[in-house]
Amino acid sequence: MRVFRAALFELAGAIRTRRALVLVALYLAASLLGMNGAISALGRMEDQLAEVLQVERVEGRSGVVSAALWKSRPFQRLVRSAVGDSLVYDDIVGKHPAELLYAWIVFLFVPLLAVLVASRRAAEEIRSGAAKYMLLRVTRLEWTLGKYLGLALLMMLGLLVGALAAWLVAAFRLSGADIPALLPAMVLWSVKAWFLSLAWLGLALGVSHLFKSGAKADALSIVLMIAWFAVPALLNAYATGPVWGKLLVLRRLFPPSVDDALWRASFLPVAASAAWLAMLGLLYLSVGHAVFARRDVR
């Protein structure tokens, strides 16, 4: 119960803190602009295709040709090779391009958003001394979990508002699709991205527990985020052969190696990936907390 109260306080505090609000607003802007830009690009591509194929253009509305294009076998083969994973391809084939564009945008921005939202939250309260007023009333573990849960709620809120905003752009700009059906699809992608955000929140908040300086916590969080993308890629490239190949199992410790399954449509792989990402978040957080539990709060 106290964890939940601490979480609600964290959520309210994060919303009132300009930095978190600005970051979510920037995410919203990026989501809106990204969606709008992607639809414009889609429109231009369709116009060119229509010109080449000498079919009738639909002025000012995008999506008609793309929806038809998905049904073309050569195009499907092209996408299959681009995606790489045939299971993922099977699940995304036939989905409206706007839905996939939204998914791509949200998966692109969520790691950075989560890291920037969380990286200062503990460090600054430790530095200012505000943490002491909480730690008189809740244990250090409750404080840590409250912060994590509060920031997770903030991310959920931001992602859902982002989905609604992107859907409004899509509804305004697109045709040839079942527009109302796009909203639940986009919300579902937001929920999947939220699970991805749990891992990155855990990483940044864990780092935040190590410092009294928000700037240092920011810097290390961003460095680790880049490293967390690089390490699985390096393992893929260099961990080969019967001995070094065993290192490939370490990829499971990094979100970029786990989040592919979130693109699937079937429940089991998505649920497994989501649970693993949440567990990774708690793992990273527990490392930060373990250090915090043994340090002075001065």
Added chain:
Amino acid sequence: MNDAIATRGLVKRYGRHRALDGFTLAVPSGSITGLVGRNGAGKTTWMMTVAGFVLPDAGEVNVLGSGPFDARRHGGRFSILPQDSELPNEGRVRGLLVHYGRLQGLSAQAAAESADRLVEILNLKDKAHAPVRALSHGMRKRVMVAQAFLGAPEVVMLDEPLSGLDPEEAERLRTFLLSLRGKTTLVVSSHQLDDIEKLCSHVAFVADGKVERMETLRALTSDAGRVVYSLKNPPGDLAALESACPGVKLSVGQSTNQTMSAMVVAEFGEGLSVEAVNAALLPRLVGFGVVSVTPGRSLEEAYLGK
């Protein structure tokens, strides 16, 4: 009398420096105990250690007879006004207090009532709904004090509670703290010895990370072998005065009060009483304009002469 806080042999090192070096102190329940010592003596580190913010390298802490501070056991029963610790800027005064009250286990109604009572006592009613960032330093300090008294804590530690307050608010807080005498155990750290003298029933002198002396205020200040006479004019021949009262040694101190020009300090052994010394000396000092007669010594004199 049980001890509300008992620490034994506390050691805290920062590199080579020992901030606490065998700090042993028992704070009696219901007392108001003052901590007096120079900057860096270890007062704040001791408080932070008792509150669980600083982890000791060695020694024992016992809060309310149930071991070291643990928010699950002691939340709401033990509280502290930490030094130099900002409140969350984004919070609003009453909302913040209610939130802290709820966190320490009060019901919504009890938390609201407690917050309202403290807002009233600490003269924050006008600012109850203001964001913390909009408050002056003194007002923030009063909110920090308020959070320490939410609910009905059994023990409250206050690190420099009166610093930064204007004279009216300082007096208001002193009155509030005195109203808790006997009901709540208070530990007050301050460099203002006048405040400690007005508030405290017990005083601990702290130096070099340990307690050098812990006494009741009465024992420290009511020295049976000493009387101070404040005079308007210097007394002149001390030897003649001493001869009128055998067994009394007189010395002259410079008064810092502009209405007086001199202080005569009479020190005497166990064979004499304050009354006997007064009876012998006062008739001879009347001509010099006796302003006051103070048996014993002030806390400041006790501290500086320790």
